[in-house]
Amino acid sequence: MRKPLIAGNWKMNKTNREAVALIGELAKVVKDAACDVVVCPVSICLSDVLKAAAGTNIKVGGQNMYHKDSGAYTGEVSPVMLKELGAEYVILGHSERRQYFKETDGDINLKTKAAMAHGLKPIVCVGETLEEREAGTTYKVIEEQLSGSLNELDPSKLELLVIAYEPVWAIGTGKTATSQDANEVIGFIRKKLAEILGAKAAEETRILYGGSVKGSNATELMNMPEIDGALVGGASLDAVEFGSIVNY
Ligand code: 13P
Numbered sequence: 001m002r003k004p005l006i007a008g009n010w011k012m013n014k015t016n017r018e019a020v021a022l023i024g025e026l027a028k029v030v031k032d033a034a035c036d037v038v039v040c041p042v043s044i045c046l047s048d049v050l051k052a053a054a055g056t057n058i059k060v061g062g063q064n065m066y067h068k069d070s071g072a073y074t075g076e077v078s079p080v081m082l083k084e085l086g087a088e089y090v091i092l093g094h095s096e097r098r099q100y101f102k103e104t105d106g107d108i109n110l111k112t113k114a115a116m117a118h119g120l121k122p123i124v125c126v127g128e129t130l131e132e133r134e135a136g137t138t139y140k141v142i143e144e145q146l147s148g149s150l151n152e153l154d155p156s157k158l159e160l161l162v163i164a165y166e167p168v169w170a171i172g173t174g175k176t177a178t179s180q181d182a183n184e185v186i187g188f189i190r191k192k193l194a195e196i197l198g199a200k201a202a203e204e205t206r207i208l209y210g211g212s213v214k215g216s217n218a219t220e221l222m223n224m225p226e227i228d229g230a231l232v233g234g235a236s237l238d239a240v241e242f243g244s245i246v247n248y
Pocket residue numbers: 009094166170171172173174210211212213231232233234235
């Protein structure tokens with residue numbers, strides 16, 4: 001049975017003080033959640049956010065990492081550093097990383113392997129752009145992203161893996177994929193996972209939907225059989241709104 005997971009991707013929002021304050025508000029509204037609750041603040045806030053979240057049911061993740069343990073990689077953070085602080089998750093290959101920072105499936109593959117080697121749960125993001133959807137290449141694009149990012153993963157660590165389907169055209173636009181559309185693409189992702197990672201991993205891996213998820217559409221999305229959770233951007237910055245998603 002896959003436990004639902006609702007993760008907030010705070011992106012480049014909230015100062016340290018604001019981030020800590022948001023955890024205080026959030027802890028009250030999500031305390032009875034039936035799903036796993038995760039927030040992913042910017043890396044310089046992780047330490048204080050983890051302290052603020054201690055003793056609550058809120059888990060914490062990074063938004064990105066480099067695949068090396070340490071070294072001359074100015075500006076990067078490593079899986080060892082995330083793990084030592086107490087982060088449990090890390091978002092990898094978000095479309096904003098792919099688009100603005102030119103991350104490739106090969107980069108995401110290295111990061112995914114490194115995260116899993118250190119016991120972090122990677123939330124690997126895939127999704128098509130509007131042009132790709134309109135050209136009818138959604139499935140082809142996603143298939144390529146999956147096979148490129150999930151190449152040669154350690155079979156003993158597959159229970160750590162989480163996938164997020166985030167159609168780029170639905171991110172921050174207020175346009176949500178219909179629940180049927182999202183369910184269909186996620187069903188396709190699960191079929192591909194079976195080919196790449198085996199039937200057991202495909203059955204057990206949680207696959208989230210992301211893109212303009214809010215309190216008003218969370219229930220419908222979460223009721224779809226293939227959708228195991230949500231990766232939430234804008235609506236995760238407000239405790240009441242995020243709470244209404246978590247308590248869908
Ligand atoms: P929005 O919820 O703001 O559309 O962002 C989705 C997202 O990119 C989460 O990673």
